[in-house]
Amino acid sequence: MSASPLPLSQPHDTLALRLFFALWPDRAQRQHIAAHQAQWQWAPPAQPTPAAKLHLTVLFMEGVPADRVTTLLEAGERVARHGTDFALTLDRAAIWRHGGIAHLAPSQPPAALLSLRAVLAQQVGQLGLPFDARAFAPHVTLARRAQNSQPPNTFAPLRWTVRGFSLVHSVLGTGRYDVIGRWPLLDQ
Numbered sequence: 001m002s003a004s005p006l007p008l009s010q011p012h013d014t015l016a017l018r019l020f021f022a023l024w025p026d027r028a029q030r031q032h033i034a035a036h037q038a039q040w041q042w043a044p045p046a047q048p049t050p051a052a053k054l055h056l057t058v059l060f061m062e063g064v065p066a067d068r069v070t071t072l073l074e075a076g077e078r079v080a081r082h083g084t085d086f087a088l089t090l091d092r093a094a095i096w097r098h099g100g101i102a103h104l105a106p107s108q109p110p111a112a113l114l115s116l117r118a119v120l121a122q123q124v125g126q127l128g129l130p131f132d133a134r135a136f137a138p139h140v141t142l143a144r145r146a147q148n149s150q151p152p153n154t155f156a157p158l159r160w161t162v163r164g165f166s167l168v169h170s171v172l173g174t175g176r177y178d179v180i181g182r183w184p185l186l187d188q
Contacts, residue, residue, distance in 0.1 A: 015066035018170040021076065021120050023056040023088070023113075024179060029160050030054055033140060036093070036104060036155060043148035046102070049141050053177055056088075056140050058113070058165060059120045060132040068129060073181045075123040076167050079116070080183030085164075086112035091157035095146055102146035103139035104158065113138055116165065 025033060034051040042048060064072070090104045106113075117136050124131045143149065167181035 016063040017061075017066055017069070018172060019061045019064050019069070019072065019180075020057045020168050020170065021059045022166050022168050023058060023160075023162050024164075024166040024168070024182070025054060025160065026163075029158075032158050032160075033090075033104065033142075036090075036152075036158060037142045039152040039155060040093075040102065040142065040146075041150040042143060042146065043150075046100075046143045046146040046149045048143040048146075054140055054142075055166075055168070055177075056138055058117050058138075059124065061124060061130055062132070063130050068127070069180065071127050072124070072129070072167055075120070075127060076165070076181050076183050079119050079123060080165070080185060082119070083116060083165075083183075083185040084112065085185045086110050086162050088113060088160040088162050089157050090140065090160065093142075093151035093155065095149065095151070097147060100145045100147035101139075101141055102143040102149055102151070103141050105137070105139040109136075109138050113162070 030051055033054045037048060037051075037054075061072075088110055089106055089108075092105045092107045093103075094105070095102045114136070121131060121133070162185065164182060164184040166179045166183075169178045169180050171178060
């Protein structure tokens with residue numbers, strides 16, 4: 001695992017943070033996703049996601065006390081010890097009309113991804129920390145407010161060998177994502 005300090009401007013015990021565990025693509029995978037994103041026909045008021053922020057959220061947590069970040073880093077370490085790398089195929093491009101989220105998703109989420117989500121939710125729940133427990137719809141957000149945009153008619157599925165996951169701080173009011181923990185998934 002690698003971790004960096006949170007960019008906090010207030011005492012740790014007074015902050016409630018927006019955090020998420022995510023699949024964070026490496027540079028090559030990010031370029032493939034960005035190339036796919038460039039094939040879309042974006043119509044105003046679409047706001048494409050900057051390439052540096054492309055990711056797949058596995059578990060979102062809002063309102064996490066800053067003094068509990070260390071326990072989440074420890075949970076990530078525990079989960080990674082029992083995980084394995086897996087193949088993910090992003091082969092479905094669509095827009096959720098409610099919210100206008102243009103996204104790239106797997107038509108068949110791999111069992112390893114669903115398991116990773118379940119184990120992370122279990123760990124976070126056991127810590128008594130809040131998380132989004134809605135049904136999991138794995139996707140990479142390509143743009144917001146994209147109701148009037150069009151995905152490409154055809155495209156080659158993007159194949160992603162997932163070799164790890166991250167803990168990310170979504171810094172409120174800045175639009176910035178800070179990766180604060182990273183764990184490899186071993187090839188078993």
